[in-house]
Every structure is written in structure tokens, then in C-alpha cells.
Amino acid sequence: MIAYLEHFVHENDSEPMLQQQHEELATTLCQSMDLEGTIDYRSTAYAGKDFGGLHASTPFAVVRPSGSRDIASVIRFALRSPNLTVAARGNGHSINGQAMANRGLVIDMKRSSETVIDVVRLDDGYAVDVGGGALWEDVLKRCVSNFGLSPRSWTDYLGLTVGGTLSNAGVSGQTFRYGPQTSNVTELEVVTGNGDTVICSDAQNSELYFSVLGGLGQFGIITRARVLVQPAPNMVRWIRVVYSEFAEFTRDAESLTTRPEGESFDYVEGFVFVNSDDPVNGWPSVLLDPDQLLDPVFLTRSANPVLYCLEVALHYSKGNCSSTVETRIERLLGRLRFMEDALFQVDIGYIDFLLRVKEAEKQAKVNGIWDAPHPWLNLFVSKASIVDFDRFVFKKILKDGIGGPMLVYPIPRNKWDERTSVVLPDGDIFYIVALLRFTNPYQKSPSVRDLVAQNHEIIQVCVRNGLDFKLYLPHYNTEEGWKQHFGDRWSRFVEMKSRYDPMAILAPGQKIFTRHQ
Numbered sequence: 001m002i003a004y005l006e007h008f009v010h011e012n013d014s015e016p017m018l019q020q021q022h023e024e025l026a027t028t029l030c031q032s033m034d035l036e037g038t039i040d041y042r043s044t045a046y047a048g049k050d051f052g053g054l055h056a057s058t059p060f061a062v063v064r065p066s067g068s069r070d071i072a073s074v075i076r077f078a079l080r081s082p083n084l085t086v087a088a089r090g091n092g093h094s095i096n097g098q099a100m101a102n103r104g105l106v107i108d109m110k111r112s113s114e115t116v117i118d119v120v121r122l123d124d125g126y127a128v129d130v131g132g133g134a135l136w137e138d139v140l141k142r143c144v145s146n147f148g149l150s151p152r153s154w155t156d157y158l159g160l161t162v163g164g165t166l167s168n169a170g171v172s173g174q175t176f177r178y179g180p181q182t183s184n185v186t187e188l189e190v191v192t193g194n195g196d197t198v199i200c201s202d203a204q205n206s207e208l209y210f211s212v213l214g215g216l217g218q219f220g221i222i223t224r225a226r227v228l229v230q231p232a233p234n235m236v237r238w239i240r241v242v243y244s245e246f247a248e249f250t251r252d253a254e255s256l257t258t259r260p261e262g263e264s265f266d267y268v269e270g271f272v273f274v275n276s277d278d279p280v281n282g283w284p285s286v287l288l289d290p291d292q293l294l295d296p297v298f299l300t301r302s303a304n305p306v307l308y309c310l311e312v313a314l315h316y317s318k319g320n321c322s323s324t325v326e327t328r329i330e331r332l333l334g335r336l337r338f339m340e341d342a343l344f345q346v347d348i349g350y351i352d353f354l355l356r357v358k359e360a361e362k363q364a365k366v367n368g369i370w371d372a373p374h375p376w377l378n379l380f381v382s383k384a385s386i387v388d389f390d391r392f393v394f395k396k397i398l399k400d401g402i403g404g405p406m407l408v409y410p411i412p413r414n415k416w417d418e419r420t421s422v423v424l425p426d427g428d429i430f431y432i433v434a435l436l437r438f439t440n441p442y443q444k445s446p447s448v449r450d451l452v453a454q455n456h457e458i459i460q461v462c463v464r465n466g467l468d469f470k471l472y473l474p475h476y477n478t479e480e481g482w483k484q485h486f487g488d489r490w491s492r493f494v495e496m497k498s499r500y501d502p503m504a505i506l507a508p509g510q511k512i513f514t515r516h517q
């Protein structure tokens with residue numbers, strides 16, 4: 001069977017398979033892998049693309065497994081072949097082909113996963129068991145509507161899968177309080193690159209558990225995660241305030257993200273914007289409601305090329321006394337040094353707040369910019385280097401904006417578990433910098449190649465000026481790049497790879513290891 005398959009993978013490139021051959025092969029392979037799910041050779045194009053739109057590579061086939069057992073069968077099948085690789089594909093929201101498998105097998109996790117499997121009572125609260133391919137937006141809706149519970153730590157956009165974000169970190173405005181999503185699970189079910197299905201946690205198979213969290217899909221496929229939850233609030237006050245000085249913005253953002261719970265907001269983020277009336281890059285991007293009008297006086301308030309917006313939110317329940325909520329918000333805002341009157345706020349339902357990027361997605365789909373390439377760059381920059389980053393990058397290279405959000409906000413390091421595979425810069429606090437570029441296929445704008453080159457320039461400027469930073473959602477084309485990324489943790493990463501995926505079958509699109517023959 002394997003030899004027969006190899007013929008199709010490697011020798012039949014130029015000859016399109018006939019429908020009958022497809023069906024024969026599908027049936028034979030399903031039987032050979034003993035799959036309960038399905039395998040598809042024809043409608044595979046989507047699995048060879050991703051949100052970044054910068055890379056394309058065609059898989060040999062896409063498997064839609066019916067559960068962990070099928071995933072284990074696919075991996076064992078690949079192990080028996082001379083060179084097949086296997087990529088779990090969450091929602092394909094990577095930028096640089098990380099979920100692709102050139103001529104390999106892509107496992108479509110999203111189509112196969114149950115969302116919320118069960119609620120679990122823990123000693124000090126509750127958790128939910130969710131499928132590795134579940135979308136976070138579905139987890140949210142099911143948890144809130146069925147149990148009145150909600151995960152604590154999120155990403156900004158929820159059209160991402162549980163296994164996909166746990167393989168990276170999963171950060172947003174709640175990370176300062178609860179840590180990344182990788183700090184908000186207590187147990188995983190993983191199918192390793194050896195084809196073994198293993199339950200792991202801090203107490204059981206902990207080496208695999210911590211390797212998989214932030215492990216870029218290198219050690220196993222997450223088929224289930226136990227996610228910490230808490231009672232869901234029903235309302236959110238969503239607030240944006242503007243600063244003209246970076247030092248004041250960082251002072252307030254760091255203060256809010258390091259104060260004890262109860263003395264801060266429930267969500268803290270920030271972004272840089274251009275000091276102009278440009279609808280995408282400028283002041284209008286700060287408004288929270290289409291009915292809010294921009295006071296032209298703001299445009300003359302500061303001579304700085306870019307300004308800084310601190311974005312915060314406070315949870316409350318409809319039953320809360322409104323004057324108590326107002327008093328709390330006033331007290332918290334009273335300590336901040338933003339520009340006078342540069343305050344924008346709205347009240348919004350909790351679910352709508354968490355799904356806020358979904359609205360932007362709908363708009364972007366209509367404008368054609370959701371499906372156009374996204375040369376994004378994400379970095380973690382240490383607190384010690386963030387002023388230089390602002391000086392060299394925001395105020396110079398990116399002073400005219402990037403056609404999308406430029407996020408920058410601090411995260412305390414003590415909320416991260418250093419035993420996971422995620423690598424961070426030094427210091428007690430670091431900033432996430434997310435350059436979320438959108439390109440407009442219908443307007444004259446810099447080419448994607450120029451934007452990718454600008455990302456390289458930013459990295460080079462950071463390196464030349466000795467800034468302390470790490471790439472988030474990293475992407476390197478050389479082993480040397482990965483070695484530098486992992487630093488003194490590289491040898492451990494390699495050791496774990498040899499233990500849990502010795503043939504280097506998994507997640508080939510990360511381009512860290514090459515499949516052993």
C-alpha cells in the first residue's frame with residue numbers, strides 16, 4: 001500500500017488523477033489507515049493556503065478524522081511510509097505556511113472536533129473539556145449559553161482553534177491577569193509523533209505537556225484541552241483613552257497590568273495610531289461607535305507623528321448598581337494621565353465584546369481585504385527595549401501606519417509558565433507588538449514584497465540596536481534562525497522532538513526539522 005501511495009505522491013505530479021482513481025485510492029487508504037473519518041484528494045486547495053497568503057503548498061490529501069483514534073492511525077501510517085509528513089490544520093490562520101504539509105497529509109482539525117465535551121469540577125473552580133479543533137468562538141457561545149461560564153484568557157479574534165493557539169501561546173487583553181491561554185489549561189490529550197495517545201498535565205506526563213504548550217505543533221496533536229473557566233459577566237464597559245507621549249502611555253499601561261485584581265480593569269491593551277484624520281490609520285480608528293464623531297480639535301493637540309491609545313474594559317453585570325460601576329470606572333480612570341477629553345467609551349454585551357473582531361472580519365470580507373495577503377509581524381519586546389522600539393520603529397519606519405492595527409501593550413512575565421516551549425525576552429515585563437497589516441487589492445499600495453521587506457528591516461533595526469526581543473508566532477527558514485530563537489532552550493527542544501516525534505513527521509510547515517527518511 002505504501003509503495004502504491006508513493007507512486008501517487010511523487011510520480012504522478014503531471015498526470016491529473018481520474019475520478020475513478022481518486023475514489024479507489026480514497027477507499028484503499030481509508031481501509032489501510034482503518035479510518036472512521038474520510039480522506040480527500042480533490043478538494044485540498046484550501047489546506048495549501050493560509051491567512052497570510054504569502055506561501056502555498058499542495059498537500060497530498062486532507063484527512064477529516066472522526067476522533068483521536070483516526071489521528072493516531074494517520075500518524076502511524078505516515079511513520080510506515082518513507083517520507084510522508086502530517087500537519088494538523090486548525091483554522092489555517094497562520095501567516096507563513098505553518099499549518100501546511102507539502103505533499104503530505106493535512107488533518108483538518110476544525111471539521112472533526114466536538115466543541116465542549118464536558119464541564120469538570122476542580123478543587124477550586126471549574127474547567128471545560130473542549131476539542132482540539134474547536135473554534136474559540138464556539139467554545140465561548142456554548143460555555144456561556146449552556147453553563148453561564150466562560151474561559152478566562154482569550155485572543156482578540158476567536159475564529160482560531162484551541163489547538164492552534166495553545167501551540168503558540170494565545171494572548172490578549174486578559175493575559176496580564178491570567179497569563180496566556182497556555183497558562184489556562186490543566187490537562188491535554190495529545191497524539192504524539194509516535195502515534196501514542198497520551199493524557200498529560202502538570203502532574204502526569206508533564207514533560208510532554210509543557211513541551212506541547214507553545215510547542216508549534218512539533219511534539220503531538222492536541223485532541224482535547226481542559227480549559228479553566230469562570231462565571232461569565234454579561235456586560236462590558238469598553239474604553240479608549242489617548243496619549244501623546246509614549247512614556248505616559250507605558251507608565252499607565254504598566255501600572256494597570258501589575259496592580260492586584262480589583263484595582264484594575266479586566267482587560268488592558270493598547271495601540272499606536274497615526275496623528276492624522278486618515279480613516280484607517282489615524283484618529284478615526286480610535287472611535288468605538290460609528291455614531292461617535294471626531295472632534296477636529298484633537299487633530300491639532302499634538303505635533304507628534306504617532307499617538308498611543310490605551311484600550312481597557314471593565315466587566316459588570318446588568319444587575320450591578322449603575323452608580324457603583326460609574327464610581328469604579330471614574331476611580332480607575334482618575335489615576336491615568338491621558339490627553340484631556342480624549343476618552344471614548346461604550347457599553348456592550350460580554351459576548352459581543354469578545355466577538356468584536358468578527359464585525360471587522362465581516363467588513364473586511366466585503367472590502368476584499370480579508371482574503372488578500374497579510375504580511376503580519378508579531379514580536380515580544382522587553383520593557384527595557386520598548387522605548388527604543390518606539391523611537392526606531394513606530395516613530396520612524398511606521399509613522400504613516402500599516403493599513404491595520406499596530407498593537408502594543410505590556411504583559412507581566414510572572415503569568416507565564418517558563419516550563420512551556422514559548423520563548424520570551426528578558427525582564428519582568430515585556431510588550432507584545434503586533435503589526436497587523438492589511439493590503440487592499442483594489443487600491444494602489446506598497447507591494448506585499450515591500451511589506452515583507454519592511455518586516456525584515458524592522459527585525460534588522462532591532463538586532464543592530466541591541467533590542468531584547470523574540471518573535472511571537474515565529475518563522476525562520478534556517479536552522480540557525482531557530483537556534484537563535486530558542487537560545488539556550490534549543491537543545492531541550494531538540495531532545496523533546498527526538499522523544500515525541502523522532503521521525504519529524506509533525507508540523508513540517510514550521511520548517512524547524514526535516515522528515516527523517
Ligand code: FAD
Binds near residue numbers: 092100168473507
Ligand atoms: P493553524 O494556523 O491552523 O495552525 C498553527 C500551527 O499549529 C500549525 O503549525 C499547526 O500544524 C499547529 N496546530 C494546529 N492545530 C493543532 C493541534 N490541535 N495540535 C497541535 N498542533 C496544532 N494570536 C494571539 O495570540 N492573540 C490574538 O489576539 C490573535 N489574533 C489573531 C487574529 C487573526 C485575524 C489571525 C489571523 C491570527 C491571530 N492570532 C492571534 C494568531 C493565532 O494565534 C495563530 O494564527 C494560531 O496559529 C491559531 O490559528 P489556527 O487555529 O488557525 O491554527
